[in-house]
Amino acid sequence: MTIPAFFQPIAVAAGVDGWLVHLDDQAAQAQNLDLLDAAERERAARYHFDVHRRRFVAGRAALRCILAGYCPSPPWALEFAYGSHGKPELAACPQITFNMANADELALVVVTTRRRVGVDLERLRPLPDVEELARSTFTPAEVARLRGLPVTQRTEAFLNGWTRKEAYVKAIGTGLATPPQSFEVSLAPGAAPRLVRLPAADDLGRWRLHAVRPAPDWVGAVVVEADARQESVE
Ligand SMILES: CC(C)(COP(=O)(O)OP(=O)(O)OC[C@H]1O[C@@H](n2cnc3c(N)ncnc32)[C@H](O)[C@@H]1OP(=O)(O)O)[C@@H](O)C(=O)NCCC(=O)NCCS
Numbered sequence: 001m002t003i004p005a006f007f008q009p010i011a012v013a014a015g016v017d018g019w020l021v022h023l024d025d026q027a028a029q030a031q032n033l034d035l036l037d038a039a040e041r042e043r044a045a046r047y048h049f050d051v052h053r054r055r056f057v058a059g060r061a062a063l064r065c066i067l068a069g070y071c072p073s074p075p076w077a078l079e080f081a082y083g084s085h086g087k088p089e090l091a092a093c094p095q096i097t098f099n100m101a102n103a104d105e106l107a108l109v110v111v112t113t114r115r116r117v118g119v120d121l122e123r124l125r126p127l128p129d130v131e132e133l134a135r136s137t138f139t140p141a142e143v144a145r146l147r148g149l150p151v152t153q154r155t156e157a158f159l160n161g162w163t164r165k166e167a168y169v170k171a172i173g174t175g176l177a178t179p180p181q182s183f184e185v186s187l188a189p190g191a192a193p194r195l196v197r198l199p200a201a202d203d204l205g206r207w208r209l210h211a212v213r214p215a216p217d218w219v220g221a222v223v224v225e226a227d228a229r230q231e232s233v234e
Contacts, residue, residue, distance in 0.1 A: 118171030121220035
């Protein structure tokens with residue numbers, strides 16, 4: 001079987017590979033259900049809208065093709081295991097760690113080794129009431145920092161904060177079971193991305209946050225455990 005490449009590498013950080021998947025790409029659409037396992041096919045069948053089904057199939061096919069480059073197995077034979085909150089990992093290659101985020105026509109997959117990793121991406125778009133959204137998801141200190149920014153920067157700042165928070169809760173694997181108001185991240189467009197404060201049981205020194213621009217008008221974030229060996233050489 002020929003596996004067309006409808007994903008492209010994007011820079012994240014040393015030792016962390018990023019792959020951007022264009023879910024509406026013709027090659028992606030040509031991928032068939034044969035690459036998916038029974039549970040994935042069942043899930044695909046449950047989508048109400050065709051566009052969502054096609055994107056899901058394309059995303060899973062891409063994920064499998066990407067991971068087959070790291071774990072010696074054909075894409076369709078890869079088996080996933082799931083954490084208590086649904087985080088997938090490779091059953092046969094647990095040392096290869098990965099995470100995936102989907103939004104509209106794009107998906108972002110990050111892959112590394114032996115380190116927990118999480119990713120999120122969002123399209124930069126007008127949001128109806130950024131301050132209200134921030135009040136329901138950010139800490140009071142973050143809301144104050146958002147309000148301190150020029151109005152023209154607040155939407156991007158909100159999406160920076162949101163993607164950074166999601167990338168962190170996906171890295172630790174709990175997802176939104178960890179309240180986004182239980183920790184803080186930097187927001188300001190153009191400033192260095194930073195985890196500011198983490199939930200009490202966690203340690204800031206353990207994690208690295210990377211901001212990515214997967215495409216024009218898109219923002220993304222990757223949170224990955226620090227690699228003590230690599231950083232001692234740099
Ligand atoms: C993880 C979570 C934040 C994803 O949010 P989202 O914005 O809807 O989706 P994204 O596109 O960013 O990410 C989805 C991908 O993240 C991965 N993922 C799923 N659960 C995850 C988790 N707990 N941690 C990290 N990654 C996870 C999967 O690859 C998923 O892809 P899929 O939908 O094709 O299966 C959200 O689903 C969540 O909070 N899940 C936990 C819910 C929970 O506690 N469940 C318990 C019973 S399983």
